[in-house]
Amino acid sequence: MFIQLHAKDFASWRIQARDMLARQIQPDCVQWMDTLASQPSLALEYDADCRLPDPPAKLRLAVPNQFLALAKRVACHASPDRWNPLYRTLWRISVEGDRSLLSKPNDPDVSALALMDKAVRRERHKMTAFVRFRRVEVSPAPPEGRESYVAWYEPVHDVLRLAAPFFRDRFASMNWSILTPRASAHWDGRELRYTEGVGRESAPRDDELETYWKSYYASIFNPARLNIRMMEREMPRRYWKNLPEADLISELAGASYGRASKMVEELEVPRSRPRPRGAPDGSEHPSCQSPDQIRWVAEDKTLEQLRDLASRCQACQLCEAATQTVWGEGPSAASLFVVGEQPGDQEDIVGQPFVGPAGQLLSEAMESVGLDRTQIYLTNAVKHFRWKPSGKRRLHQRPSPVHVASCQPWLAAELGAVRPRVVLCLGATAARAIAGRELSIEKCRGPFDDPALPYRIVFTYHPSYLLRLEDTERRARVYREFCDDLKLASALAEQ
Amino acid sequence: MDTRRKLEILADAAKYDASCSSSGGVRRHSLGAKDAIGSTTGSGICHSYAPDGRCISLLKILFTNACIFDCRYCVNRRSSDTPRASFTVAEVVSLTLDFYKRNYIEGLFLSSGIARNADHTMEQINRVAQTLRCEHGFRGYIHLKTIPEASPELIAQAGKYADRLSVNIELPTQQGLEQLAPEKNLRRIQGSMAGIRARQDDSRDRRKSANTTRQRSALARERVFAPAGQSTQMIVGADKAGDRQILKRADYLYRSYRLKRVYYSAYSPIPHASALLPPKSPPLVRENRLYQADWLLRFYGFQLDEITPEGEGDLPLDIDPKAAWALRHREFFPLDINAAPRESLLRVPGFGVKTVESILAARRYGSLALADLARMRAPVKKALPFIIASDHQPSGLQLDSSRLKQQLAQPAEQLLLPLQRG
Incomplete structure (x- = not known):
């Protein structure tokens, strides 16, 4: 038994395929052909000599949506061979029960369908790209001042219905028609209508904007980089006949050699002209290249002047990979001075200290002990963000003693300008910068007095240390201690 | 005007x-x-x-x-x-x-x-x-x-x-x-x-x-x-x-x-x-090599030092940066396409992200041969010396060969990437 069928589009094939499945007709026993133009009928037409088995009374077909979507696209392909692999795939999924068939890209049927699907998708995409509307005046004029546009297009695969919703969504406020040899689509603001195909002569021949478009096309082309092959790969010649700008291609490509070589001849000797006023220039002020230089320039400066000088600091390597110097923040007469380690990812972006997760925890703790953050001077021992790449992010990396030492003069200058009563050191890096040596915070937490210093010191944990603690009990204890230290520092500052 | x-x-x-x-x-x-x-x-x-x-x-x-x-x-x-x-x-x-x-x-x-x-x-x-x-x-x-x-x-x-x-x-x-x-x-x-x-x-x-x-x-x-x-x-x-x-x-x-x-x-x-x-x-191909390297950094899990080792300033123009890495790390290959993890497959010359995803999807249902790769339209030619399939084993000689580089070199204009994307 061998059955020959004719399908015109997805809808007609679907009816036939359901019928074939219901009668349990093997894929090998059926062959689909395209409906020829001379065969207007869409009804099922089986060859007379076959006796089909009767369908069961009730047919229950469960076909994955993924297959239906694929079949709708493949049905638009111009190849007459598209129906048979579709039916075979349908058979294998629904009768043989291979539900995961479509996720096997190496299967011959799936592979053949994927190739057609890709061609149809590409054709649809190219249609959204290469349709060129021309404006028309229609009488009577459409209501609400809607403008009317018409395009002529010749798709290789029958993708008009796949592409039309794109034009509806984009040009909803225009009236438009896209005419193709097979069918036409029309939009009037209310519904998408499809009518019979027409000939090219039904489309408008011109639009005055095309001269502007061609001027643009000719000007945006860079003759020094002529690459016709690349252009043709993405915009094959078969599309050119409906693209107004394509008329220019051979002329532009032909003239490009002369244009590029002329430029080489015209090389200019640099002329120096006075720089106009108002041209910003960051390179006029020297930048600090070493800690000694910082000490030298930082003498007797206000906080604002220091901030400006520090913004150009290159005393260590860190400035190369960081966005900006993150300077301290707070009143210049604050009695409590808080030193952290270094800015993190968010501080580096925003340019303010303690705005990231650790900064939020610090604010939270300060609030819980009644400290007003705006009355405190906050800064870091190192003022550039040190990081290393990790995945797609920047991972915080502890500054080395070299970085701490390079940046120390800035911290000293800040201390000299603010003249606080108490310096609260968060973590070991801050302790190194203030006390000049490595300390274990666990061991020397709390107040520390050096009679040689004009301020008292309190050592405590860095809030990011709290964030890293996983043991909740331990974390709660450390948090309590952290708050106690804040309270202590605040009390000492008020004395 | x-x-x-x-x-x-x-x-x-x-x-x-x-x-x-x-x-x-x-x-x-x-x-x-x-x-x-x-x-x-x-x-x-x-x-x-x-x-x-x-x-x-x-x-x-x-x-x-x-x-x-x-x-x-x-x-x-x-x-x-x-x-x-x-x-x-x-x-x-x-x-x-x-x-x-x-x-x-x-x-x-x-x-x-x-x-x-x-x-x-x-x-x-x-x-x-x-x-x-x-x-x-x-x-x-x-x-x-x-x-x-x-x-x-x-x-x-x-x-x-x-x-x-x-x-x-x-x-x-x-x-x-x-x-x-x-x-x-x-x-x-x-x-x-x-x-x-x-x-x-x-x-x-x-x-x-x-x-x-x-x-x-x-x-x-x-x-x-x-x-x-x-x-x-x-x-x-x-x-x-x-x-x-x-x-x-x-x-x-x-x-x-x-x-x-x-x-x-x-x-x-x-x-x-x-x-x-x-x-x-x-040469315009330099621009292309940079785009390729950029893609390797962002989507293929390569680190900067792997693509341009310190001391080597420029990318080679005659072969793409992934092939260049593979030639420097021949010990990493051959890889079995039926067993290698995603991040390793991404390092095979010629394999793109899509190819690798197809291989991972397909091999769940059975062992893959070269014909399977062809049906998935994977670009096999470049990859052959570097992979093992159920019916393919590159000869050890091939991987050690000094001609491998010539094999991987392609006329530059074939590699031009479209600028759209991303």
Whole structure:
């Protein structure tokens, strides 16, 4: 038994395929052909000599949506061979029960369908790209001042219905028609209508904007980089006949050699002209290249002047990979001075200290002990963000003693300008910068007095240390201690 | 001067910017909206291709090519005697709409020379975007070039109307900028990128933390800040910077400021160029190698040091950077396509992300032979010496062979990547 069928589009094939499945007709026993133009009928037409088995009374077909979507696209392909692999795939999924068939890209049927699907998708995409509307005046004029546009297009695969919703969504406020040899689509603001195909002569021949478009096309082309092959790969010649700008291609490509070589001849000797006023220039002020230089320039400066000088600091390597110097923040007469380690990812972006997760925890703790953050001077021992790449992010990396030492003069200058009563050191890096040596915070937490210093010191944990603690009990204890230290520092500052 | 002549001058002046992408960001349409036009699809559309093979997706023009800066590589620099023109806001708006309605473009990419001062120019650019969005209900794509020297408020305003913002870094090092673009400053450029990222983060965080219906509906009316993110461009071959320096800067920019794209643009001789510049472009294939390396860094799990080992300044031109890595690490191969993990398969020369995903999907149902790869349309030729399949075992000789490099080398023009994507 061998059955020959004719399908015109997805809808007609679907009816036939359901019928074939219901009668349990093997894929090998059926062959689909395209409906020829001379065969207007869409009804099922089986060859007379076959006796089909009767369908069961009730047919229950469960076909994955993924297959239906694929079949709708493949049905638009111009190849007459598209129906048979579709039916075979349908058979294998629904009768043989291979539900995961479509996720096997190496299967011959799936592979053949994927190739057609890709061609149809590409054709649809190219249609959204290469349709060129021309404006028309229609009488009577459409209501609400809607403008009317018409395009002529010749798709290789029958993708008009796949592409039309794109034009509806984009040009909803225009009236438009896209005419193709097979069918036409029309939009009037209310519904998408499809009518019979027409000939090219039904489309408008011109639009005055095309001269502007061609001027643009000719000007945006860079003759020094002529690459016709690349252009043709993405915009094959078969599309050119409906693209107004394509008329220019051979002329532009032909003239490009002369244009590029002329430029080489015209090389200019640099002329120096006075720089106009108002041209910003960051390179006029020297930048600090070493800690000694910082000490030298930082003498007797206000906080604002220091901030400006520090913004150009290159005393260590860190400035190369960081966005900006993150300077301290707070009143210049604050009695409590808080030193952290270094800015993190968010501080580096925003340019303010303690705005990231650790900064939020610090604010939270300060609030819980009644400290007003705006009355405190906050800064870091190192003022550039040190990081290393990790995945797609920047991972915080502890500054080395070299970085701490390079940046120390800035911290000293800040201390000299603010003249606080108490310096609260968060973590070991801050302790190194203030006390000049490595300390274990666990061991020397709390107040520390050096009679040689004009301020008292309190050592405590860095809030990011709290964030890293996983043991909740331990974390709660450390948090309590952290708050106690804040309270202590605040009390000492008020004395 | 009539609009058409201005269009010629200001499109010509804009063509050295490689970026033309209309991708990324939100999906919008104008169906059901009153007095609105346009849509964005998320992936962008190339409406035409110029004979240089570059996609034309947006109306890419300068607002003006008058400029107070004197960047040597730029055709619009102060000291060049190129013809000058300036659009009016109304001209740019109507050109954009007229082109858009005829389906020539996805939207507008507006950049500008710095006339008078940075703020004045940025204000003009913003006015164009604002007029398109607010007066004409334009929902197509808008890419605005932001001027690093402009005030942060103006950049914030630009992000309100634009899908994408970009700040061009132009050269990877401060030394390069000092030599060729004396008014530009790396720190300020990066500071500007940081400012854009900070606003994006803020916009995202507020959306995340909106708990009540009222908060959410208030946010829904507010425009997302630059939903298609930010990008930048680096000129290749105008200064002495090597590929390693260029990629290092790119890697740093991606990580620090979450850039969507870094565009590499081979320096192209410009009319009346400065004699400080090379008279010839670098080979275009260098630009391609950089794009390939950039892809390896972002989507293939390669580290910078693997692509350009320290001490080796430039990428090889004759083979692609992945093949070059494979040749340096022959001990890593052959890989069994039926067993190797995803991240290893991504290192096989010739295999792209799609091929690897297909292999992973297919091998769940059975062992794969070379014919399976062919049916998945995987590019096998390059990969053969590096893989084991159920019916294929490369001879050990092949992997050790000194001819392997010649085998992997391909005529350069076959490798040209389209500039759209991303």
